[in-house]
Amino acid sequence: MPLSNSRQTYAVSDHDPHASFIKTPRQLIVVIVLSFVVPIVAIILLVQLVVSHPAADPNAMTDEAIATRLRPVGRVEFGAADAAAGSKGPAAPKSQAASASASPRKPDGKKVYDTTCMVCHATGVAGAPKFGDKAAWAPHLVHGMDALLQSALKGKGAMPPKGGNPSLSDDDVRAAVEFMVSQSK
Template identity: 45%
Template sequence: MFTTFAAVLGFLVVLAVVFYFIAHAVSGRGGAGENTQATQAADENIKPVGSVEVAGASSAAGGAASASPRSGADVFNGACMACHATGAAGAPKVGDKAAWAPRIAQGMDTLAQHAVAGIRAMPPRGTCADCSDDELKAAVEYMVGESK
């Protein structure tokens, strides 16, 4: 009886191995890297259809440093206006002489330092993380000039 069981078990193992090789040959799937055409087709299907580029932004590292510095008015209109035109979070409005007088009395260097380091509700560099110190100082000079 044991020899019959061993013979049937051996036959089933051989049959399983044969079926494995037949299935492998019929499926057309080879080893890793053999089906490059299907891989290329899949890559083509999932690639991005476009990209986003911000006008004036450089994709190269240090691109902002090579660009010419923005004027104080440009920095104000692009970043500072959000708070200093509306008075948000207690920011002095540009043109409000009474609000700016005590600040102007502190001196331009102090005001420029506040723009760079932040003060009270104003975060460092305001909303212009990519502004240089000179651009921030120019924006402060612009706001002071409009508020005297």
């Protein structure tokens, strides 16, 4: 019984719903051979991968090896720079004669200014009075040296305490303030 379409007419017997890509006996043989060969080759390659992988080192699980792998990469030591640079252990205490003869370190205001304060006060960043600018320092000098020192120690406005360098002693900060004020009078 022919089916009618506006463009073409088909007979039901012309359409094969079970059509296959395999049209010839040669294609059938190739598909059968490949269906056996491909899985076998895949299995052989997987076995080869597992067998050729080197075994784990038996010494890798010893306590020493585990401790080595878990050891920190680096360490931070706090203390005198000469003690940390010269020895790996704790710093050896100085003899009393050596410490008694050594005079206390006098803070260097210029050095502190160059390493900490200069970052902002050289250019006037965030409203900091510029180094050597008498007009910029005049309103601050009116309050006196103690007020300037307290501002430097505790911070003021955008300036953090001790200029952002907490390792500075109060004497270092005082020396830096005195140095900057002496250059601005």
